[in-house]
Amino acid sequence: MERTGNVHKNGYQKQVMEIYQFISDRLYFNRPDVEIKGEKYNSAILFSLLTSLKKGKELIIGEPGLGKTTSAEYVCSLVYQFPLGIIWSSEVSGHPEQTEEKIVGRPDLGKLNKGIEDVVWSNFSQIPAKIVDEINRLPETKQSMILDGVDRGNWEYLNEMIINEEYCLFATANYQDGGTNTIIAPLVDRFDVLVESRYPGANLSFLIGKGKRRDSVLRHPKYERDLHRIFKSKVAYEKKILHLEETCDAFGEYVHDTAGVKPISKQAREEIRAEMESLDLELDASAFIRMLLAEFSFCERYGQKRVVENCEEGCHYTEYLCHEIKNCASNRLPTSIKQYAQGLAWLLGDSEIDIEHVTSVVPYTLAHRTQWKDEVLSQKERTKRDDPFVLFLAKEAVRRISQRYREQSEHLKDALAIGSKIFQGESLEPLEGDHPLYIEIKKDIEAQRIRK
Amino acid sequence: MKTPPSPKNISTGLPDEEAFSARNPFEEFETLTCRKTGIPLDRIVESAEAVMGRIRRGYEKLLEEEAKELVWMVQYNTIIKAYEVAEKYVKEIDYTIEDIEDFCFALENTQRIPYLIPGPAGVYLSALCNNAKEEEMVLKLSELKTEINLIGFRLPSGKRLVIEGDGGDFTGIGLEGGELIVEGSAKNWTGAGMKGGKILVKKNIGLHTGEWMMGGEIYVGGRVRGLGNIVEGKVFERDKLVYPGKARYPNLYY
Numbered sequence: 001m002e003r004t005g006n007v008h009k010n011g012y013q014k015q016v017m018e019i020y021q022f023i024s025d026r027l028y029f030n031r032p033d034v035e036i037k038g039e040k041y042n043s044a045i046l047f048s049l050l051t052s053l054k055k056g057k058e059l060i061i062g063e064p065g066l067g068k069t070t071s072a073e074y075v076c077s078l079v080y081q082f083p084l085g086i087i088w089s090s091e092v093s094g095h096p097e098q099t100e101e102k103i104v105g106r107p108d109l110g111k112l113n114k115g116i117e118d119v120v121w122s123n124f125s126q127i128p129a130k131i132v133d134e135i136n137r138l139p140e141t142k143q144s145m146i147l148d149g150v151d152r153g154n155w156e157y158l159n160e161m162i163i164n165e166e167y168c169l170f171a172t173a174n175y176q177d178g179g180t181n182t183i184i185a186p187l188v189d190r191f192d193v194l195v196e197s198r199y200p201g202a203n204l205s206f207l208i209g210k211g212k213r214r215d216s217v218l219r220h221p222k223y224e225r226d227l228h229r230i231f232k233s234k235v236a237y238e239k240k241i242l243h244l245e246e247t248c249d250a251f252g253e254y255v256h257d258t259a260g261v262k263p264i265s266k267q268a269r270e271e272i273r274a275e276m277e278s279l280d281l282e283l284d285a286s287a288f289i290r291m292l293l294a295e296f297s298f299c300e301r302y303g304q305k306r307v308v309e310n311c312e313e314g315c316h317y318t319e320y321l322c323h324e325i326k327n328c329a330s331n332r333l334p335t336s337i338k339q340y341a342q343g344l345a346w347l348l349g350d351s352e353i354d355i356e357h358v359t360s361v362v363p364y365t366l367a368h369r370t371q372w373k374d375e376v377l378s379q380k381e382r383t384k385r386d387d388p389f390v391l392f393l394a395k396e397a398v399r400r401i402s403q404r405y406r407e408q409s410e411h412l413k414d415a416l417a418i419g420s421k422i423f424q425g426e427s428l429e430p431l432e433g434d435h436p437l438y439i440e441i442k443k444d445i446e447a448q449r450i451r452k
Numbered sequence: 453m454k455t456p457p458s459p460k461n462i463s464t465g466l467p468d469e470e471a472f473s474a475r476n477p478f479e480e481f482e483t484l485t486c487r488k489t490g491i492p493l494d495r496i497v498e499s500a501e502a503v504m505g506r507i508r509r510g511y512e513k514l515l516e517e518e519a520k521e522l523v524w525m526v527q528y529n530t531i532i533k534a535y536e537v538a539e540k541y542v543k544e545i546d547y548t549i550e551d552i553e554d555f556c557f558a559l560e561n562t563q564r565i566p567y568l569i570p571g572p573a574g575v576y577l578s579a580l581c582n583n584a585k586e587e588e589m590v591l592k593l594s595e596l597k598t599e600i601n602l603i604g605f606r607l608p609s610g611k612r613l614v615i616e617g618d619g620g621d622f623t624g625i626g627l628e629g630g631e632l633i634v635e636g637s638a639k640n641w642t643g644a645g646m647k648g649g650k651i652l653v654k655k656n657i658g659l660h661t662g663e664w665m666m667g668g669e670i671y672v673g674g675r676v677r678g679l680g681n682i683v684e685g686k687v688f689e690r691d692k693l694v695y696p697g698k699a700r701y702p703n704l705y706y
Contacts, residue, residue: 152479286480414486416478417482417485420484421482
């Protein structure tokens with residue numbers, strides 16, 4: 001086992017990168033669209049891998065037929081060792097008539113006839129890698145039901161409950177058309193990241209059309225039947241998971257032997273998560289996130305951002321992002337940033353989460369959560385860009401905050417260090433500075449003084 | 453009647469490390485040593501003020517020690533002596549070209565610098581320019597109401613000094629190989645005693661130009677009012693060589 005800095009490397013990074021390469025070369029044709037530390041990646045595959053490893057929730061947007069669902073299916077199959085047939089049978093398809101019985105579970109009708117209440121759990125509620133296709137075609141109440149279940153890992157039906165200890169969620173959404181509903185803000189906020197599955201370009205698209213199906217390597221009728229049988233069996237869910245693991249491992253071996261890429265076992269996933277958890281934020285990364293959160297939540301006039309309140313011209317902080325947005329950053333945002341930056345740092349083999357890991361993931365965590373003011377939207381909507389508009393705006397915002405951070409980092413860290421000393425009882429005055437974060441530091445210190 | 457307990461006396465039942473309210477939200481920065489205080493702009497202003505203060509004090513000392521002689525008797529050895537005093541002060545200061553420029557503006561601000569005396573000011577500015585880290589310097593003197601004498605004194609080889617505005621008397625005297633460019637006009641005794649280098653005056657130049665110059669070149673874009681007794685070197689007027697040559701006599705008015 002190799003050790004670099006604080007990170008124990010079991011070689012899982014290589015295994016995950018091989019999966020990335022395998023998907024990229026053989027299954028999901030694409031172009032790289034994000035550069036991190038000098039290397040270019042395709043954001044849809046990269047973030048889907050991080051989502052599956054970090055037990056996250058990802059919203060994949062894009063035009064119909066550009067591989068939103070397929071990319072998620074490949075990642076789920078290779079990271080969780082499920083054959084594609086099982087992944088497909090566990091997917092929830094978004095349409096207005098979708099019911100709780102198809103999503104979560106239904107009564108066992110045979111037993112019900114005998115007067116016994118029992119639940120037949122859906123594959124979706126049992127499988128750890130969950131995919132909801134076209135979530136914005138589901139009515140909002142159904143969207144909410146899925147996200148509540150995924151948020152807590154609890155699925156309840158007829159007073160029975162199963163608890164998922166390991167799970168991740170991929171949801172795809174088409175751009176607005178006649179058949180779509182909106183995804184309401186509190187639901188959107190539950191997604192950790194948003195990525196776009198893009199058109200691969202005319203030439204790659206031509207190859208996709210010309211070639212035969214490439215995903216047969218991830219199919220295996222026998223294991224699919226076995227896994228179906230386990231899902232349907234009446235043993236306790238905890239025991240079922242153990243049986244699933246055995247079959248999944250066997251399928252993993254099969255894929256390794258036939259395709260040359262090694263899927264990730266449950267034990268490996270747990271070790272990867274433990275390695276990821278051991279990575280801490282560098283001070284610069286921490287200070288940068290605080291600076292970003294301050295700009296996305298601060299309002300001098302009204303105490304904090306509220307979607308129902310419009311800040312006015314003439315405010316001292318008009319140059320900051322708080323003046324350009326309507327809503328307030330939620331507490332889920334820093335969690336998403338940390339989780340994905342941690343995953344990225346681990347994947348790149350770094351021993352700490354640095355500012356580049358953070359700035360690379362932040363746009364994808366912000367894009368769907370930020371409600372920009374109309375004037376900002378109308379000002380920028382015709383700007384030349386490669387990214388979808390919301391992601392473009394988020395990247396622009398991160399670029400501006402990074403610029404401010406470069407200018408103020410030393411002073412900002414000093415202000416935070418002094419804040420810490422004041423908290424520990426030293427008689428010091430908080431540092432002054434021209435950024436909302438200095439005001440936030442003062443507010444925390446004041447709150448501490450009142451508590452004492 | 454029982455009074456309700458104040459919030460700080462209510463136990464949450466959680467151990468300290470779990471109680472958010474008791475946690476130090478800045479604890480990651482606990483071990484960070486604060487390098488400086490004040491906002492960055494304040495620090496820049498403070499540091500610039502500190503440098504300016506030292507430059508100003510050097511100038512005031514020069515005035516105290518050398519002003520009389522420089523004001524009343526402009527002799528070459530008095531200038532040299534004053535320059536040595538000025539150089540002694542400026543060598544102790546860590547400054548940039550921006551600080552020199554600030555000093556130029558401060559010269560006319562009586563609240564910051566009590567006396568603008570063209571001779572000592574020029575000697576002092578020359579010492580500042582000659583000892584600056586930068587090789588290329590621009591001094592914006594066009595806004596000054598008073599013309600500064602002795603600018604470019606002993607400008608060494610490898611330095612290039614551009615004066616935006618006019619130079620006073622004795623501009624570029626004793627030039628030691630540098631390049632002095634005056635965007636406006638220069639007055640009398642320009643380039644006197646220069647040993648090498650180049651002076652370019654884009655407009656006109658006064659009397660005694662190049663008096664006792666030992667080498668180098670003076671280029672004038674406008675008119676040369678009068679040449680001095682030149683030992684060696686060249687003077688050009690509108691690209692035409694006027695010294696050495698027979699076209700001009702020393703100190704001839706024309």
